[in-house]
Amino acid sequence: MFRILHSSKYLFLPLLLLCLAVLAQAQHFSINDKLKQVKLHFRLVRDMIVVPVYINKKGPFNFVLDTGVGLMIITDPQLVDSIDLITRRTIKIYGSGNAESFEAYTTSELDVKVADGIKSNLVHAAILKKDHFGLSNYAGMPIHGLLGYEFFSQLSVKINFMDSTLIAARPGKFKPFRKGIKVPISIEEHKPYLNTTIILPDGCPVENKFIIDLGAGHPLSLDNLKQHKNDTQKAIVANLGVGITGPINGYISRINEFKIGKYTFNNVITSFPDTNTHRSYFVSRDGNIGMGILKKFFLILDYQNGLMYMKPNYRFKEPFEHDMSGIEYYATGNDLKRILISRVEPGSAADEAGLTTDDEIITVNFKDVAKMSIVDIDNLFKSRNNRNVLVEVYRDKKFETVVLTLKRRI
Structure with missing residues (x-):
């Protein structure tokens, strides 16, 4: 497993988009004609927006809302036997370069319901024959798929991270936030982009183009480490996520300053994908803005009018912090209650x-991890520099307790 707590879970799915682009042009969700808007609750799990989805009147299934994905993707192969598919055909998905292919199904039109009043129109999906992303292990709860462009394309979507609610309405129906900003966005190859500014070490502002990526757990990702090498402080080697061809390696560091409209962020934790694992893109861009920044705002996404509205919430002034333990871990077992370590960063507190x-992590500060969410564990491991945390592990058929002195590494 390579699900890690700072990762963008599935940054690169371009070949899937290419294989199914013809289907995607017709797919969208709409609101029942008798309703003005529809409100639903979501779960924010490791910075993923998880919503209940019904498919062919079966469910609910847990899907991640992800603006970085161009099509509905079912990542759990077991759903093939659960949703009464009429027809399906097999396609091969190829990554960039000489990467190996893998197989997926494309489905016939599905009856998809996200909430009462939001209906699907000609929605098809790709079903992976093998779960290549391990999102359930990453989240510590069952995750069945990703819902992207087709959900946002014909709706205006307001997201409140404070009370974990989402309201969908017809395009242009929401009023702008008072004391907020209006940001122009472009929709290219079924994904939203914005242009904004990064301040380089010499003080010069540089305009960059970013994907607005609700599926990315990091605050910011930049594709050109060389351009920013003098702007970074300490850097640590890390697995940045999983793409269509496997793990994305790279570095995590900080940049001095990042701006969106009138809002400025300092010391922003930033991912830099390794050039050896860097993918080519259909649309030229400089990186992506992830949930580490987006969750600091009330948001309205309006694809049809090419706009995003933003207003700071109470998280806005919270500093950007990264894991201080040096442990990468995932949930496993039938109930996803066991926590196993997948990697330990050399020189870290855990090392x-x-x-x-x-x-296997058994307890943290004497609390059984089976009674904690994986988010609770994350929060402890990035809570405070020099904090002592007691971790009990099981290895070689015996238990051992160690003291981790958390260490801010970047």
């Missing part, structure tokens, strides 16, 4: 304490 890959 100094002697933790290793495949150790």
Whole structure:
């Protein structure tokens, strides 16, 4: 497993988009004619917006809303037997370069319901024959798929991260936020983009083009490390996520300053994908803006009018923090209640304490991890520099307790 807590979970799905682009042109969701708007609750899990979805009157299934994905994707192959598919055909998905292919199904039109009053129109999906992303293990709860462009394309969507609610209405029906900003966006290859500014170390502003990516767990990702090498402080090697061809390696550091409209962020944690694992894109861009920044705002996304409205919420002034333990871990077991270590960063607090890959975490500060969410564990491990945390692990058929002294690494 390579689900990690700072990752953009599925940054690169361009070939899937290419294979199914003809279907995508007709797919969208709309609101029942008798309603003005529809409100639903979501779960924010490791910075993923998880909504209940019914398919062919079966469910609910847990889907991640992701503006970085061009089509509805069912990542859990077991759903093939659960949703009464009429027809399906097999396609091969290829990554860039010489990467190996893998197989997926394309479905016939599905009856998809996200909430009472939001209906699907000609929505098809791709079903992966093998779960290549391990989102359930990453989230610590069952995740069945991703819902992207077709949900946002014909709706105006207001997202409130404070009370975990989402309201969908027809395009242009929401009033702009008072004391907020209006940001022009462009929709290209079924994804939203904006142009904004990064301040380089010499003080010069540089305009960059970013995807607005609700599916990315990091605050910011930049594709050109060389341009920003003097703007970064410490950098750590990391797995940045999983793409269509496998893990995305790279570095995590900070940049001095990032601006959206009148809002400025300092010391922003930023991912830099390694050029050896960098993918080519259909649309030229400089990186993506992820949930680490987006969740600091009330948001309205209006694809039809090419606009995003933003207003700071109470998270706006919270500093950007990264994991201080040096542990990458995932949930496993039938109920996803066991926590296993997948990687330990050399020189980190966990490495100094002697933790290793495949150790099973049993308790954290004397609390059974089976009674904690994976988000609770994340929050403890990035809570405070120099904080002592007691971690009990199981290895080689015996239990061992270690003291982690959390260490801010970037």
